[in-house]
Amino acid sequence: MKNVLMTFLLMVTFNATFAQNGDKEAVKTVLNEYKKAIEKLDTAGVVSLFVKDSKVYEQASDEGTIGHYLEHHLGPELKEFKSFTYSNYKIDVTITGDYAFSTETYIYTIILAKDSKEFKSQGVATSVLRKTKDGWKIVQTHSSFRKAK
Secondary structure (H helix, E strand, O other): OHHHHHHHHHHHHHHHHHHHHHHHHHHHHHHHHHHHHHHOOOOOOHHHHEEEEEEEEEOOEEOOOHHHHHHHHHHHHHHOEEEEEEEEEEEEEEEEOOEEEEEEEEEEEEEEOOOOOEEEEEEEEEEEEEEEOOEEEEEEEEEEEEEOO
C-alpha cells in the first residue's frame, strides 16, 4: 500500500510539473507574439493576445485597454519608426493556478523613419496573464525604460 501511495504521489507531482512547464511555454509564446508584432511595426492581431478589459501601463501612465493603447499611443508611434528591434531579451514566468506573472528585460533599438536617428533603451515589462478557454491572455502589462548604458 505504501508503494502504491508513493507511486501515485510521484505521478501527480510529475503531471503537475509537466503541465506547468507547458503553461510557461504557452505564456512565453503569447508575450513573444506581442514582441514580434512590435518588431514588425504591425499591431494586427495584437488585441487577441489580451483580455477584453485589459490594462496597459507605460512609464507610470494608465494607457487604458490594449485597443485604446494601440489606437492612441503605440499605433501612431510605430508609424514613425523605420525599425524597432529587441536584443538581450530575457523572460521569467511564474504560474500560480490560472494566472501567470512575467518579467521581461531587454534592450530595444528604435530607428526613426524621417531621419534614421537611433535611440537605444533598456526596458523592463511585468505582465499578468490569465488562462482562458481560448488560451493564455494578457490581463495587464506595465513597461518602463531608461537610456541604455
